[in-house]
Amino acid sequence: MDIITPRTLSGFVQLLPADQMRFNAMLDRIRATYELYGFTPLDTPVIESAEILLAKGGGETEKQIYRFTKGDADLALRFDLTVPLAKYVAENYGRLPFPFRRYQIGKVYRGERAQRGRFREFYQCDADIIGDGSLSVINEAETVSVIYAAFTSLGLTGFRIHFNNRKVLSGFFEFLGIADKSAAVMQTIDKLDKIGADKARELLVSDAGIPAETAEEICAFVTAEAPLELLERLRGKNETLDLGIAELNAVAAHLSGFGVPEQNYVIDLKIARGLDYYTGTVFETFIDGHPEIGSVCSGGRYDDLAGYYIKRKLPGVGISIGLSRLFYVLQEQGFINPELPCAPCDLLILPMTDDFSAAVGLASELRRAGIRTSIYAEDKKFRAKMSYADGIGVRYAAILGEDEIAAGQVTVRDMRSGQQTTASAALIVKGLLAALAAQKDIPPLRGI
Amino acid sequence: MDIITPRTLSGFVQLLPADQMRFNAMLDRIRATYELYGFTPLDTPVIESAEILLAKGGGETEKQIYRFTKGDADLALRFDLTVPLAKYVAENYGRLPFPFRRYQIGKVYRGERAQRGRFREFYQCDADIIGDGSLSVINEAETVSVIYAAFTSLGLTGFRIHFNNRKVLSGFFEFLGIADKSAAVMQTIDKLDKIGADKARELLVSDAGIPAETAEEICAFVTAEAPLELLERLRGKNETLDLGIAELNAVAAHLSGFGVPEQNYVIDLKIARGLDYYTGTVFETFIDGHPEIGSVCSGGRYDDLAGYYIKRKLPGVGISIGLSRLFYVLQEQGFINPELPCAPCDLLILPMTDDFSAAVGLASELRRAGIRTSIYAEDKKFRAKMSYADGIGVRYAAILGEDEIAAGQVTVRDMRSGQQTTASAALIVKGLLAALAAQKDIPPLRGI
Numbered sequence: 055m056d057i058i059t060p061r062t063l064s065g066f067v068q069l070l071p072a073d074q075m076r077f078n079a080m081l082d083r084i085r086a087t088y089e090l091y092g093f094t095p096l097d098t099p100v101i102e103s104a105e106i107l108l109a110k111g112g113g114e115t116e117k118q119i120y121r122f123t124k125g126d127a128d129l130a131l132r133f134d135l136t137v138p139l140a141k142y143v144a145e146n147y148g149r150l151p152f153p154f155r156r157y158q159i160g161k162v163y164r165g166e167r168a169q170r171g172r173f174r175e176f177y178q179c180d181a182d183i184i185g186d187g188s189l190s191v192i193n194e195a196e197t198v199s200v201i202y203a204a205f206t207s208l209g210l211t212g213f214r215i216h217f218n219n220r221k222v223l224s225g226f227f228e229f230l231g232i233a234d235k236s237a238a239v240m241q242t243i244d245k246l247d248k249i250g251a252d253k254a255r256e257l258l259v260s261d262a263g264i265p266a267e268t269a270e271e272i273c274a275f276v277t278a279e280a281p282l283e284l285l286e287r288l289r290g291k292n293e294t295l296d297l298g299i300a301e302l303n304a305v306a307a308h309l310s311g312f313g314v315p316e317q318n319y320v321i322d323l324k325i326a327r328g329l330d331y332y333t334g335t336v337f338e339t340f341i342d343g344h345p346e347i348g349s350v351c352s353g354g355r356y357d358d359l360a361g362y363y364i365k366r367k368l369p370g371v372g373i374s375i376g377l378s379r380l381f382y383v384l385q386e387q388g389f390i391n392p393e394l395p396c397a398p399c400d401l402l403i404l405p406m407t408d409d410f411s412a413a414v415g416l417a418s419e420l421r422r423a424g425i426r427t428s429i430y431a432e433d434k435k436f437r438a439k440m441s442y443a444d445g446i447g448v449r450y451a452a453i454l455g456e457d458e459i460a461a462g463q464v465t466v467r468d469m470r471s472g473q474q475t476t477a478s479a480a481l482i483v484k485g486l487l488a489a490l491a492a493q494k495d496i497p498p499l500r501g502i
Numbered sequence: 503m504d505i506i507t508p509r510t511l512s513g514f515v516q517l518l519p520a521d522q523m524r525f526n527a528m529l530d531r532i533r534a535t536y537e538l539y540g541f542t543p544l545d546t547p548v549i550e551s552a553e554i555l556l557a558k559g560g561g562e563t564e565k566q567i568y569r570f571t572k573g574d575a576d577l578a579l580r581f582d583l584t585v586p587l588a589k590y591v592a593e594n595y596g597r598l599p600f601p602f603r604r605y606q607i608g609k610v611y612r613g614e615r616a617q618r619g620r621f622r623e624f625y626q627c628d629a630d631i632i633g634d635g636s637l638s639v640i641n642e643a644e645t646v647s648v649i650y651a652a653f654t655s656l657g658l659t660g661f662r663i664h665f666n667n668r669k670v671l672s673g674f675f676e677f678l679g680i681a682d683k684s685a686a687v688m689q690t691i692d693k694l695d696k697i698g699a700d701k702a703r704e705l706l707v708s709d710a711g712i713p714a715e716t717a718e719e720i721c722a723f724v725t726a727e728a729p730l731e732l733l734e735r736l737r738g739k740n741e742t743l744d745l746g747i748a749e750l751n752a753v754a755a756h757l758s759g760f761g762v763p764e765q766n767y768v769i770d771l772k773i774a775r776g777l778d779y780y781t782g783t784v785f786e787t788f789i790d791g792h793p794e795i796g797s798v799c800s801g802g803r804y805d806d807l808a809g810y811y812i813k814r815k816l817p818g819v820g821i822s823i824g825l826s827r828l829f830y831v832l833q834e835q836g837f838i839n840p841e842l843p844c845a846p847c848d849l850l851i852l853p854m855t856d857d858f859s860a861a862v863g864l865a866s867e868l869r870r871a872g873i874r875t876s877i878y879a880e881d882k883k884f885r886a887k888m889s890y891a892d893g894i895g896v897r898y899a900a901i902l903g904e905d906e907i908a909a910g911q912v913t914v915r916d917m918r919s920g921q922q923t924t925a926s927a928a929l930i931v932k933g934l935l936a937a938l939a940a941q942k943d944i945p946p947l948r949g950i
Contacts, residue, residue, distance in 0.1 A: 057810070057811060057812065057813060058553060058554060058557045058810055058811060059811070060554065060588075060589040060590075060592040060593040060808075060811040060812070061551070061554065061593065062546075062547060062550075062589075062593065063547065063549060063550065063551060063575070063577075066547040066549065067545075067547070068545075068546055068547060068590065068593075069545065070594060070597055070598075071542040071543075071544070071598070071604070074542070074543055074544060074545060075542065075543065077545075078543055089846075089874055090869050090872070090873075090874050090875070091869070091874075091875070091876070092846050092847035092850075092874055092875055092876030093846060094519040094522070094523065094846035094894075095522055095523065095526055096519070096522060097515075097516075097517065097522060097525075098510075098516055099510060099511060099514040099515070099516060099623055100548060100609060100623065101511060101514065101568075101611070101622075101623060102510075102511065103509070103511060105506060106506060106508065106509065109506045120549075120570070120572055122568070122570030122571075123570075124568055124613050125613075127511070129511075140508075141508040141510075142508075142516065144508040145508040145509065145510065145516075146518060149518060150518075150519070151890055151893030151894050152890075153878075153879075153880065155846060155876065156519070161548060163549070165572050165573075174549075175547055175548065175549060185880070188880070188881075189880070190879035190880055190881070192858055192862070192877065192879040193879060195862075196862075196865075196877070196879075199866075203869075308858065308859075308862050311858075311859055311862035311863050311866065312862055312865070312866055313866045313869075313870070360508075362505070362506055363505060363506060363507070363508040364505065364508070365505060398537075398540050398541060398542035398603060399540035402540075410640050410756065410759075411756075411759055414640070414643075414644075414756050414759035414760055415759050417644075417760070418647075418759065418760055418761045421538050421539070421651070421761075422761070424538070425538075426537055426538055426539075426540055427538070427539070427540055428539070428540030428603065429640065429644070430601075431601075431638035431640040431641060431644075432601065432633070432636070432637070432638055433636075433638070442599055442600075445599030446542075446599050
């Protein structure tokens with residue numbers, strides 16, 4: 055038979071077993087956090103009608119999308135989880151209670167040029183709260199705390215959520231008389247940390263057409279050391295600005311109540327988020343000492359989720375974690391916790407007799423106790439059996455020879471220390487459950 | 503703005519929140535079972551090169567597949583999880599320990615004519631054990647026990663795993679001198695339960711070209727009441743048959759050790775599984791009293807997983823649960839447990855004051871205790887707040903008014919009984935944790 059060389063497409067992720075376990079450990083904790091905050095899980099089709107997915111249309115999206123026909127149907131693969139959410143909410147409007155809090159963790163598709171850490175198929179982990187007509191600003195503070203809780207659950211401690219309010223920026227621009235250039239200015243400010251204040255000032259003048267003096271003012275404003283005090287002094291100058299200041303204060307005021315420590319957040323007037331979409335609180339999350347990674351979780355408040363599908367104002371606030379890229383960069387930076395167990399089972403049974411009855415019975419007893427168990431049933435030498443145990447990275451191996459079976463006992467070897475214990479199955483179960491309970495809290499990332 | 507009517511493609515599943523929770527509860531338990539048995543999770547791309555996916559080629563598959571080009575690339579969406587597994591194992595052969603036990607739960611795509619309970623995008627939950635060169639028959643018995651454990655974990659009791667061994671059938675056909683017609687005969691036998699013995703006998707003669715007397719013998723053989731005794735009498739007549747009998751006995755002998763009760767399995771010589779692919783144990787699973795649902799979990803032993811991709815004999819044994827269809831039919835038949843909690847949170851906080859500090863503090867306390875909590879922060883009348891609680895189906899609502907806040911207490915209402923309790927947050931947490939612990943074991947299906 056001719057052999058076709060097996061390969062995986064460029065830009066598509068396919069992990070080896072231990073890495074898959076590490077990835078899943080992260081995904082599971084993000085999922086648990088979203089559920090703890092009362093978000094309901096949602097799953098939408100990967101394939102949608104192209105007309106639906108591209109309702110907003112235009113731009114980079116249209117070029118990157120996987121689009122194809124099947125029979126008469128013009129189809130496309132989802133490129134984010136926000137458009138499917140908008141469609142879902144509009145389609146089921148009468149059947150959903152609002153605010154509608156949903157999370158969705160799933161793969162999305164973008165036919166970008168594949169490069170290091172950029173994927174064509176990647177996981178997004180989104181959580182959004184959608185209101186009907188209005189939505190309390192409390193949800194914006196809560197969303198910041200979801201980010202904190204999610205990253206803390208991963209084991210990360212050194213990270214900071216930078217947040218701002220788009221109304222503060224828009225209001226300030228109105229006050230400066232440059233409201234018509236707001237979009238271009240926001241895009242430049244968004245890049246300020248990357249390009250530096252001097253370059254930003256230059257671009258504001260050359261590209262956005264802002265007078266030099268005003269550009270100076272903008273840069274001084276967004277880089278102010280004590281933004282809340284600065285804003286206090288500006289109160290009363292502009293209505294939008296006042297509204298933004300009030301919202302920024304409301305979010306800041308509730309963060310400690312939501313359990314977010316001061317060292318994990320900062321008001322940062324440079325956060326603009328390029329998209330027109332956002333209208334209130336906006337946030338980005340950075341890992342301490344790693345600005346080059348960029349934001350690992352972003353999002354914000356928007357006023358019109360589903361205007362393309364329904365004549366209802368559905369404001370919302372949401373966050374998104376690009377998990378495939380996050381996993382890739384964290385792994386590259388050595389953030390993955392080497393202590394995280396990533397074997398497919400907790401214990402591997404190595405039968406040393408031809409009769410497997412004792413091994414099968416032991417496996418059943420361990421599984422009834424909730425211990426993930428495998429039997430190595432192949433007819434191989436002891437050395438090969440031990441090498442398999444090493445290969446799958448299992449911590450405990452149960453050796454079941456004639457002597458053990460005759461004595462109604464089991465010998466368990468700690469593959470890490472080499473230490474062996476011989477005891478009854480009941481005692482072994484007890485010991486393992488204690489050891490596994492201690493392992494359960496090992497986070498997927500190192501606490502740095 | 504023009505409105506595009508939001509819609510979901512025919513044949514694609516998109517569930518409402520409560521149904522999604524029910525679906526996820528089933529998926530989570532299947533996943534937990536696979537992990538308990540030491541299968542490692544795997545995730546492969548949804549898109550593969552068409553050449554890879556269609557290496558085997560031909561037949562129905564090719565017609566149903568979603569295939570398209572992107573740039574120069576000829577791409578296709580996976581139509582099962584077995585071909586991607588074969589590719590994965592061949593691609594990573596040198597890096598995997600064998601036997602390689604993996605499970606994969608994911609969506610697959612088939613552009614079939616959409617009909618009730620048949621989907622174009624659906625979940626498969628697969629678990630396979632792949633050997634290198636050889637694989638002990640113990641794995642076949644264990645796989646039957648995985649099916650038992652998975653369905654039991656779902657809450658189902660009335661189901662039965664029917665199993666057979668392809669060598670028994672092939673050996674018997676060799677013995678009858680009709681080995682050359684084996685494939686056609688197997689296909690007819692596979693349908694026997696549906697079409698009846700008379701019709702099967704007729705087809706064996708008319709379509710498979712089997713002499714009437716032999717057809718009679720075949721039907722008598724596969725419908726024998728005491729198959730193991732019948733097989734005992736045939737021992738020594740044919741080598742393949744003897745091997746099959748030995749394997750069938752080995753599997754049967756270990757099922758009780760693996761914890762499968764006698765009422766949940768039966769040796770059924772009519773189980774043939776049409777595919778050429780299978781070479782040893784084959785099984786199908788039926789729900790008592792519901793033959794019309796068909797098999798809810800099938801699989802078997804095969805000898806050559808990845809011959810298209812690698813020059814290595816990689817035998818395996820696997821099972822597959824078509825979860826989307828299973829969920830659909832179980833729901834239609836009323837098998838879903840109405841007691842299964844499917845609210846997005848355990849408790850909803852209804853603040854009755856303008857100041858949200860107490861509500862935010864309470865939410866944080868509850869979440870720290872692991873209680874899934876939401877705050878209803880919208881400025882609505884009490885009635886609207888209670889109606890929201892009803893709408894999301896939450897069991898407990900915490901009412902936080904001025905009196906409660908002043909007294910440092912919380913009023914919790916059981917939305918089902920209408921009973922209200924006022925107590926300190928600490929006591930409320932304690933009471934909720936006890937109530938939730940009791941809920942945790944509610945299975946997604948009724949025990950019928």
